[in-house]
Amino acid sequence: MNSRLHTPALFLLFLTVAGCGGSTNTAQVEFRIPVEVDIVGTDDIEDRIITTGTLRTRESVILSVETPGFLILGHDDAGLRLVEGSSVTSGQLIAKVTGEDARLAARLDATKRHLESAKQEMERRQELFKRQLIAEENVWQARARYEDALHDFETSERVFERTHIVTPIAGIVLALARDENGRPVADGQKVNFGFEVARIAQIDSLIADIDLVGPELARVRPGQTVRIRHYAFENMTINGKILRLSPSMDPQTHTFRAEVEVDNSQRFLRPGMFVEAAIIAEQREDVAVVPRDSVTQRAGQSVVFVIDGQRAVRRAVSLGLSDDDQFEVIAGVLPGERVVVRGLETLTDGTRVRVISP
Numbered sequence: 408m409n410s411r412l413h414t415p416a417l418f419l420l421f422l423t424v425a426g427c428g429g430s431t432n433t434a435q436v437e438f439r440i441p442v443e444v445d446i447v448g449t450d451d452i453e454d455r456i457i458t459t460g461t462l463r464t465r466e467s468v469i470l471s472v473e474t475p476g477f478l479i480l481g482h483d484d485a486g487l488r489l490v491e492g493s494s495v496t497s498g499q500l501i502a503k504v505t506g507e508d509a510r511l512a513a514r515l516d517a518t519k520r521h522l523e524s525a526k527q528e529m530e531r532r533q534e535l536f537k538r539q540l541i542a543e544e545n546v547w548q549a550r551a552r553y554e555d556a557l558h559d560f561e562t563s564e565r566v567f568e569r570t571h572i573v574t575p576i577a578g579i580v581l582a583l584a585r586d587e588n589g590r591p592v593a594d595g596q597k598v599n600f601g602f603e604v605a606r607i608a609q610i611d612s613l614i615a616d617i618d619l620v621g622p623e624l625a626r627v628r629p630g631q632t633v634r635i636r637h638y639a640f641e642n643m644t645i646n647g648k649i650l651r652l653s654p655s656m657d658p659q660t661h662t663f664r665a666e667v668e669v670d671n672s673q674r675f676l677r678p679g680m681f682v683e684a685a686i687i688a689e690q691r692e693d694v695a696v697v698p699r700d701s702v703t704q705r706a707g708q709s710v711v712f713v714i715d716g717q718r719a720v721r722r723a724v725s726l727g728l729s730d731d732d733q734f735e736v737i738a739g740v741l742p743g744e745r746v747v748v749r750g751l752e753t754l755t756d757g758t759r760v761r762v763i764s765p
Contacts, residue, residue, distance in 0.1 A: 438759075439717065439759045439760055439761040440719075440750055440753065440754065440758060440759070440760050440761065441750055441760070441761045441762075441763045442712075442714075442719065442747045442749060442750035442751065442754075442760045442761070442762060442763065443747070443748050443749035443750060443762075443763060443764040444714055444745040444746060444747055444748060444762055444764060445697075445698050445701065445745070445746060445748045445764075446743065446744070446745055446746075447695060447696070447697055447736070447740050447741065447742050447743060447744045447745070447746060448695075448696055448742055449693050449694060449695055449696065449742050450693075450694070450696045450733065451690065451691065451692045451693065451694075452690070452691055452694060452696060452727075452728045452729070452730060452733065452735045453687050453688075453689070453690045453691075453728065453730055454626075454687070454688045454689040454690070454728045454729070454730075455685045455686065455687060455688065455730060456619070456623050456626060456627065456685070456686040456688055457683065457684075457685050457686075458617050458618060458619065458623070458683075458684050458686070459617065459618075459681065459682065459683055459684065460615040460616050460617030460618070460667065460681075460682055460684050461615065461616055461679065461680070461681055461682070462613045462614070462615050462669065462676055462677070462678055462679060462680045462681075462682060463613065463614050463615075463616065463678050463679070464581075464608035464609065464610060464613060464614070464678050465608075465609065465612060465613070465614050465668075466608065466609075467578075467581065467606055467607065467608035468574060468575060468576050468578075468606070468607045468608070469603060469605075469606050470501055470502075470572050470574065470603070470604045470605045470606075470607070471601055471602060471603050471604060472504060472572070472598045472599065472600055472601060472602040472604060473569040473600060474504050474569050474570050474600070475504070475506075475597075475598065475599050475600055476504035476505055476506035476570065476597075476598065477504065477505050477506040477595050477596065477597055477598070478502055478503075478504060478584060478592060478594065478595070478596050478597075478598045478602075478604070479502060479503050479504075479505060479594050479595065480501070480502045480583070480584060480594060481499065481500040481501050481502055481503070483495075488594075489501065489502075489580060489583060489605075490580070490583065491580050491581065491582060491583045492579060492580060493579070493580045493583075494577075494578075494579055494580075495574050495577060495578065495579075495580060495607060496574075496577045497574065497575060497576055497577045498573055498574070498575075499573060499574055500571060500572070500573050501572045501573060501574055501580075501604060501605050501607075502572045502584065502604050502605070503570055503571045503572065504569075504570040504572070504598065505570070506597075518556070518559045518560040518562075519560055521556045521559065521560070522553075522556040522557055522559070522560040524556075525549070525552045525553040525555075525556035525557075526553055526556075528549050528552070528553075529546070529549040529550055529552070529553040531549075532545050532546045532549040533546055533549075572604050572605075574605070574607050576607060576608075576609070577609070578607045578608050578609045578610070579607065579608065579609070579610050580605055580606075580607055581606045581607065581608055581678065582603070582605065582606040583604070583605050583606075584596075584603075584604055584605065585603075608678070610671055610674060610676075610677070610678065611671055611672050611674070612668060612669065612670065612671060612672075613668075613669045613671045613676055613678065614650070614666050614667065614668060614669065615633075615635060615647065615666070615667040615669050615682055615684055616664060616665075616666060616667075617664070617665050617666075617667055617684050618657075618660065618662035618663065618664060618665075619662060619663045619664075619665055620661070620662055620663075621661075621663075623686075624652070624663050626686075626688040626689075627649060627652065627665060627686055627688065628649065628652075629648075629649050629650065629651060629652065630648055630649060631648065631649045631686055631687055631688065632646065632647075632648055632686075632687040633646070633647040633648060633649060633667045633669075633684050633685065633686050633687070634646060634647070634684070634685040634687070635647050635667070635669050635676070635682050635683070635684055636682060636683045636685070637675075637676065637680055637681075637682050637683070640675060643675070644685075645669060645670060645671070645673075645675065645676065646669075646670055647667045647668055647669040647670060647684075648667065648668055649665055649666075649667055649686065650665075650666040650667060650668045651665070651666050652664075652665050652666075653665065667684060689728060691727070691728055691735060694727070694728075694735045694736075695735065695736045695740065695741065695742050696733040696734060696735055696736065697711060697724070697733060697734055697736050697740065697746055698732065698733055698734075698746075698748050699729070699731075699732060699733055699734060700748040700749070701746040701747060701748045701751070702724070702726070702734055703751055703752075705721070708723050709723070709724050709725075709726055710722060710723050710724065711724055711739065711740060711746045711747070712746060712747040712751050712754050712758075713740060713744050713745065713746055713747075714744075714745040714746070714747065714760070714762060717759050717760065717761075718757050718758065718759055718760065719747055719751070719754050719756075719757070719758050719760045720756060720757065721754075721755070721756040722739045722740055723739055724736050724737075724738065724739030724740060725737040725738040725739060745762075747760070749764075
């Protein structure tokens with residue numbers, strides 16, 4: 408009874424659906440994966456070893472007090488008292504030690520008068536000997552006293568010179584007359600034997616001591632270029648070169664020490680700075696390169712996806728040197744071709760794509 412009541416309604420519904428279906432044309436939707444691409448270009452590329460190090464001077468001179476007394480610091484060419492950072496020349500007076508202790512230690516005036524007296528007596532006896540008025544033995548005695556007086560005078564001169572502290576090298580004053588608490592010493596301060604007056608060094612060329620691990624050591628040799636950077640100079644690099652390699656390993660850090668000669672003629676760097684060092688282990692010029700983001704691994708192979716029309720074609724590539732941004736391509740792609748750099752994670756060979764960047 409219920410089926411007879413609903414049959415006309417079902418029949419009408421069927422006709423309605425059939426009529427609608429007969430007049431509808433359904434468009435087929437094609438899905439293309441959006442990707443970003445970049446162009447294979449040519450560039451210079453470097454194999455770099457990044458490490459860190461500390462700058463120091465190549466050599467330095469430490470000047471200390473050898474005769475107790477009162478310290479008076481020297482002056483520069485402009486007549487200004489020397490300070491840390493002052494430039495000095497070889498032989499320049501850095502400080503002098505004055506006072507009774509220094510004067511007594513030198514005894515310069517007394518030994519000079521004694522020398523003059525001994526010389527006059529020797530010359531007088533030599534004249535008397537020529538006139539045969541005294542024996543030759545008297546001349547020998549006078550000559551011996553003269554030699555003793557000369558020795559005493561020369562010793563006094565050396566002691567006096569030690570009260571005048573001069574630098575044997577030209578350079579920059581790195582440290583100057585500070586007490587045990589690190590405070591600068593005023594002129595006239597009493598100083599004792601061994602007090603450090605100054606430390607002087609050249610800073611136009613510095614040495615960076617850097618550490619290398621075993622695998623890196625095999626790629627480093629003297630003469631290689633090194634680029635030095637310090638965070639204080641964000642967009643500046645300073646050139647250096649590997650000077651020498653340590654013949655032994657540090658037993659505590661298990662690293663090898665390398666010395667890098669750094670050109671500091673502009674004097675931007677300072678001894679003691681902690682710097683980044685990029686050693687150029689190898690460099691190639693004008694080679695085909697692809698962005699790092701374009702290279703992926705498939706089945707253990709390095710591959711890129713090259714745009715061919717509306718499809719991404721997979722290419723196996725042979726890679727060479729690399730840096731932070733790109734790979735050298737030895738084989739697999741040519742300069743001018745476009746490779747996918749974004750959206751390649753789901754690509755397979757021949758996938759239809761939509762390029763949303765060049």
